[in-house]
Amino acid sequence: xxxxxxxxxxxxxxxxxxxxxxxxxxxxxxxxxxxxxxxxxxxxxxxxxxxxxxxxxxxxxxxxxxxxxxxxxxxxxxxxxxxxxxxxxxxxxxxxxxxxxxxxxxxxxxxxxxxxxxxxxxxxxxxxxxxxxxxxxxxxxxxxxxxxxxxxxxxxxxxxxxxxxxxxxxxxxxxxxxxxxxxxxxxxxxxxxxxxxxxxxxxxxxxxxxxxxxxxxxxxxxxxxxxxxxxxxxxxxxxxxxxxxxxxxxxxxxxxxxxxxxxxxxxxxxxxxxxxxxxxxxxxxxxxxxxxxxxxxxxxxxxxxxxxxxxxxxxxxxxxxxxxxxxxxxxxxxxxxxxxxxxxxxxxxxxxxxxxxxxxxxxxxxxxxxxxxxxxxxxxxxxxxxxxxxxxxxxxxxxxxxxxxxxxxxxxxxxxxxxxxxxxxxxxxxxxxxxxxxx
Amino acid sequence: xxxxxxxxxxxxxxxxxxxxxxxxxxxxxxxxxxxxxxxxxxxxxxxxxxxxxxxxxxxxxxxxxxxxxxxxxxxxxxxxxxxxxxxxxxxxxxxxxxxxxxxxxxxxxxxxxxxxxxxxxxxxxxxxxxxxxxxxxxxxxxxxxxxxxxxxxxxxxxxxxxxxxxxxxxxxxxxxxxxxxxxxxxxxxxxxxxxxxxxxxxxxxxxxxxxxxxxxxxxxxxxxxxxxxxxxxxxxxxxxxxxxxxxxxxxxxxxxxxxxxxxxxxxxxxxxxxxxxxxxxxxxxxxxxxxxxxxxxxxxxxxxxxxxxxxxxxxxxxxxxxxxxxxxxxxxxxxxxxxxxxxxxxxxxxxxxxxxxxxxxxxxxxxxxxxxxxxxxxxxxxxxxxxxxxxxxxxxxxxxxxxxxxxxxxxxxxxxxxxxxxxxxxxxxxxxxxxxxxxxxxxxxxxxxxxxxxxxxxxxxxxxxxxxxxxxxxxxxxxxx
Numbered sequence: 013x014x015x016x017x018x019x020x021x022x023x024x025x026x027x028x029x030x031x032x033x034x035x036x037x038x039x040x041x042x043x044x045x046x047x048x049x050x051x052x053x054x055x056x057x058x059x060x061x062x063x064x065x066x067x068x069x070x071x072x073x074x075x076x077x078x079x080x081x082x083x084x085x086x087x088x089x090x091x092x093x094x095x096x097x098x099x100x101x102x103x104x105x106x107x108x109x110x111x112x113x114x115x116x117x118x119x120x121x122x123x124x125x126x127x128x129x130x131x132x133x134x135x136x137x138x139x140x141x142x143x144x145x146x147x148x149x150x151x152x153x154x155x156x157x158x159x160x161x162x163x164x165x166x167x168x169x170x171x172x173x174x175x176x177x178x179x180x181x182x183x184x185x186x187x188x189x190x191x192x193x194x195x196x197x198x199x200x201x202x203x204x205x206x207x208x209x210x211x212x213x214x215x216x217x218x219x220x221x222x223x224x225x226x227x228x229x230x231x232x233x234x235x236x237x238x239x240x241x242x243x244x245x246x247x248x249x250x251x252x253x254x255x256x257x258x259x260x261x262x263x264x265x266x267x268x269x270x271x272x273x274x275x276x277x278x279x280x281x282x283x284x285x286x287x288x289x290x291x292x293x294x295x296x297x298x299x300x301x302x303x304x305x306x307x308x309x310x311x312x313x314x315x316x317x318x319x320x321x322x323x324x325x326x327x328x329x330x331x332x333x334x335x336x337x338x339x340x341x342x343x344x345x346x347x348x349x350x351x352x353x354x355x356x357x358x359x360x361x362x363x364x365x366x367x368x369x370x371x372x373x374x375x376x377x378x379x380x381x382x383x384x385x386x387x388x389x390x391x392x393x394x395x396x397x398x399x400x401x402x403x404x405x406x407x408x409x410x411x412x413x414x415x416x417x418x419x420x421x422x423x424x425x426x427x428x429x430x431x432x433x434x435x436x437x438x439x440x441x442x443x444x445x446x447x448x449x450x451x
Numbered sequence: 452x453x454x455x456x457x458x459x460x461x462x463x464x465x466x467x468x469x470x471x472x473x474x475x476x477x478x479x480x481x482x483x484x485x486x487x488x489x490x491x492x493x494x495x496x497x498x499x500x501x502x503x504x505x506x507x508x509x510x511x512x513x514x515x516x517x518x519x520x521x522x523x524x525x526x527x528x529x530x531x532x533x534x535x536x537x538x539x540x541x542x543x544x545x546x547x548x549x550x551x552x553x554x555x556x557x558x559x560x561x562x563x564x565x566x567x568x569x570x571x572x573x574x575x576x577x578x579x580x581x582x583x584x585x586x587x588x589x590x591x592x593x594x595x596x597x598x599x600x601x602x603x604x605x606x607x608x609x610x611x612x613x614x615x616x617x618x619x620x621x622x623x624x625x626x627x628x629x630x631x632x633x634x635x636x637x638x639x640x641x642x643x644x645x646x647x648x649x650x651x652x653x654x655x656x657x658x659x660x661x662x663x664x665x666x667x668x669x670x671x672x673x674x675x676x677x678x679x680x681x682x683x684x685x686x687x688x689x690x691x692x693x694x695x696x697x698x699x700x701x702x703x704x705x706x707x708x709x710x711x712x713x714x715x716x717x718x719x720x721x722x723x724x725x726x727x728x729x730x731x732x733x734x735x736x737x738x739x740x741x742x743x744x745x746x747x748x749x750x751x752x753x754x755x756x757x758x759x760x761x762x763x764x765x766x767x768x769x770x771x772x773x774x775x776x777x778x779x780x781x782x783x784x785x786x787x788x789x790x791x792x793x794x795x796x797x798x799x800x801x802x803x804x805x806x807x808x809x810x811x812x813x814x815x816x817x818x819x820x821x822x823x824x825x826x827x828x829x830x831x832x833x834x835x836x837x838x839x840x841x842x843x844x845x846x847x848x849x850x851x852x853x854x855x856x857x858x859x860x861x862x863x864x865x866x867x868x869x870x871x872x873x874x875x876x877x878x879x880x881x882x883x884x885x886x887x888x889x890x891x892x893x894x895x896x897x898x899x900x901x902x903x904x905x906x907x908x909x910x911x912x913x914x915x916x917x918x919x920x921x922x923x924x925x926x927x928x929x930x931x932x
Contacts, residue, residue, distance in 0.1 A: 378849070
C-alpha cells in the first residue's frame with residue numbers, strides 16, 4: 013500500500029493553492045484530487061511498477077512552486093534554447109510559462125501555439141480533448157497532474173496547416189523540491205503537419221519532481237514528429253506520459269532521448285484507430301550512476317493495415333537500472349498489421365541491471381508481427397575487427413558503444429538537433445574523448 | 452505423402468479418442484478439504500509421521516494463500532470443497548505380479564495403447580501407470596532394480612526409501628512455492644519416484660501414464676526424479692481423461708534434480724480432455740514443474756507437446772545452479788476451439804557459464820487463446836551465462852489469439868541474452884505453392900504445421916515423435932477450411 017501521509021501532503025499542498033481561474037478548471041482539478049486521494053501512489057506490487065519502486069516519491073511529497081519563479085536570463089540558458097535552429101519556442105519554469113523567455117514568431121493562419129492554461133482562461137472553459145487520452149480513471153500520476161495542472165503547450169492546427177519551424181518546448185526546473193506538472197495538448201486536424209521538441213532540463217543540482225502529460229490527437233493524414241529529450245539533473249524524479257491517437261493515413265514519429273534524472277519513467281501510449289496509419293517510435297536511454305530509466309510503450313492496432321516500427325536501445329552502466337516494457341496489441345480483425353518491436357541493451361557493469369519485457373498480444377491472424385530483445389555486452393568479433401585495424405581495446409569499445417547509440421540518434425530528422433545530440437552523446441559516454449580522437 | 456499421414460479431412464470426423472470411462476469400483480472420499488481428509492489420505496497410505504506433518508504444514512500455508520489471477524486465462528473460481536481428493540480403484544491388496552491386476556485396469560491401459568503385461572510391453576520402456584489417485588502398476592521394476600535404479604510409485608518409495616524422499620522432496624519445489632504447489636503438497640496421492648545412482652545410464656526410457664477416471668475428483672500427483680553424479684535418464688509422461696461436462700483439476704508437481712555431470716530428459720505428451728467445441732468440460736492443468744541443475748555440467752531438458760486440457764497453465768523451469776549447467780525447453784502447444792494456455796518456461800541462471808535454450812512453438816486455432824510467458828533471469832554471479840529464446844506463434848483463423856510475454860532480467864554484463872518471437876499464419880502463397888505441386892490443401896496445412904514444429908519434434912523420443920505428430924493433426928480438426 014502507498015503511504016497515506018504522502019497523499020495527505022499532496023492534498024495539503026492542493027489546499028494552499030488558490031488560483032484565480034475559470035470554474036471549469038477548478039472542477040477539473042478537484043476531480044483530479046478526488047481520484048488521486050482515492051488511488052494514492054501505485055503499490056509496488058502492481059505489475060507495471062514491479063521493477064521501478066519509486067523510492068524517492070514514496071519518501072516525501074513535492075510541492076508546486078509558488079510566487080513568481082526566479083527567471084534565468086536568456087544568456088544563462090542560451091545553449092538550452094537551441095540557438096542553432098529557427099524554432100517557435102515556449103519556455104516553462106517549474107511548470108509555469110515564462111513569457112519573457114518564450115518566443116513565438118509568425119504562424120500560418122489556422123495555427124494556434126500558446127500556453128494551455130492561458131488558453132483555458134481566455135476560453136473560459138476546457139479545450140476539447142483535454143484528458144481524453146490520459147487514463148484519468150486509474151492512473152495516479154495523471155490525476156496528480158490534473159490536480160496541480162500547470163502550464164504547457166496548446167497547439168491547434170486547422171486542416172492542411174503546416175508549421176515549418178519546429179516547436180520547441182523547454183521545461184526547466186529550478187529545484188527546491190518543486191513539483192512541476194506541465195500539460196501539453198496537441199490537436200492536429202486533417203492533413204496538418206508539425207514538429208515538436210519537448211525538452212527537459214534543470215537549472216541547478218537540487219531535487220525536483222516533473223510529472224508531465226502530453227496528449228496528441230492526429231486527425232486523418234496528419235503528420236506529427238515528436239522529439240523528447242530528458243536531460244534533467246541526477247536528483248530529479250521524472251514521470252512523463254505521451255498519449256497519442258492516430259486516425260487513418262496519419263503518421264506519428266517519436267524519438268525519445270533519456271540521459272538525465274534520478275528516476276525517469278517515460279510512457280508512450282499509441283492508439284492506431286484509422287487504417288493505413290503509421291508510427292515509428294525510437295528511444296535511447298543512457299543510464300549511469302544509480303539512475304533508473306524506465307521506458308514503457310503500449311501500441312494498439314485497433315484497425316487493419318497499420319504499421320509500427322519500434323526500436324528502443326539502452327546503455328546501462330555503473331549501478332544503473334534500465335527497464336523496457338513494451339506491448340504491441342493487435343485487436344481482433346486488425347488484419348494486415350505490420351508491427352516490429354525491438355529492444356537492445358548494452359550492460360556495461362557488474363552492478364548494473366536490465367529488465368526487458370517485449371510483449372505481443374495478437375488477436376488477428378493475417379499479421380506480420382515480431383519482436384526481439386537482446387541484452388549483453390559488445391560482440392568480441394566486432395572489437396577484434398576494430399583492433400585488427402589498429403584501434404586500442406578501449407577505443408574500439410568506445411566506438412562500438414557510440415555506434416550502438418548512434419543508430420537512434422540517426423533517426424532524428426532535424427540535422428542541427430541530430431548533430432547536437434550526437435556530440436552530447438560523446439560527452440556523456442564513458443571514454444567519449446577516445447571516440448572523438450578516433451573519429 | 453506417406454500413407455500413415457492422415458489428412459485433415461479424415462481427421463475432422465474424429466473426436467477425442469480417449470474419452471471413455473472405465474467402470475470400476477472405486478474407493479472415493481467424499482468431496483471436501485480439511486485436515487481430516489489429509490489425515491485420511493495419509494493413513495490410507497500408511498505414511499510415516501513426518502510426511503503427515505509435511506502435508507499439514509503445506510495445508511496450513513495453503514489456507515493463507517489466494518488463488519493467483521495474473522495469468523491470462525479465464526475460468527470460474529474453483530470450489531476446492533467440491534473436489535474429492537482421493538479416489539482409488541478397489542482391490543487394494545498387495546499386487547504380487549502383473550497377472551493379479553484387475554483385468555479392467557489392464558484393459559483400460561490396453562485401450563490407451565499402454566500394455567501393462569510385461570510380455571506385451573513396449574520394447575525398452577518401463578511404465579508406471581497412475582489411475583486417479585494411485586499407481587496401479589509399474590512394469591520392468593525388477594530389471595531396473597538390478598542395476599540400482601529405483602523406479603516405483605511415490606507412495607511405495609515413501610515406505611522403502613524414506614531417506615531419499617526426505618532429502619529430495621520439496622527441495623526443488625517447496626510447498627511455499629505457489630498456490631497449487633501448496634495444495635498439491637497437502638493432498639498429493641501418488642506419482643512416480645526415480646533415482647538413478649552414480650554413474651548409471653538408464654538402459655531404457657522410463658515413463659508414467661496418468662489417467663483420470665473417477666468423477667468429481669482431482670488428480671494431484673507428484674513426480675520426483677533424481678539423477679546422481681554422472682547418471683542419465685530419459686523420462687516420458689503421458690496423460691488422458693474421460694470426456695465429461697464438468698471441469699476437473701489436475702495440479703501436479705514434478706521435481707527434477709541433477710547432480711554433477713548428470714542428465715535428465717523429461718518429455719511430456721499432454722492430452723488431457725480439452726472440453727468440447729463449445730468449451731464445456733475439460734481438465735484444468737495447473738502444474739508446477741521445475742528442475743534443479745545442482746551440480747557442475749549437469750543438464751536438464753524439458754520437451755513437451757501440449758494438445759489437451761481446457762486450460763493449461765505451467766512453466767517447466769530450470770534452476771541452473773551448477774557451473775556449466777545447461778537447461779533446455781522445447782515446446783509445441785496447440786490450442787483449438789475454446790482452449791486456453793498460458794505456458795512457457797523459466798530459466799534461472801545462478802552458476803557461471805550456464806546456458807539455456809527455449810524454443811516454443813504455439814499454434815492457436817478456433818477461438819483459442821494462447822500465451823507464451825517466460826522468464827530468463829541472470830543473477831549477479833552468473834558470468835558467461837547465455838540464453839537463446841525463440842517463440843513462434845501460428846494463428847489458424849481470425850478468432851484466436853497468440854501472445855508473447857517474456858521477462859528478461861540481467862544482472863551480469865558478461866551474460867548474453869537473446870529473445871525473438873514472430874507471429875504468422877499459413878500464407879495463401881504457401882498453400883498455392885503446394886497445390887501447384889499436386890498436394891491438396893489439407894495435406895499442405897498438415898505439412899506446414901509439422902514443419903513449423905520440427906525443431907521441437909526432433910527433440911522427442913522416437914515413440915513420442917510419431918504420436919505427437921498424429922495428435923497434432925487430430926487436434927487441428929475443423930480448424931482449417
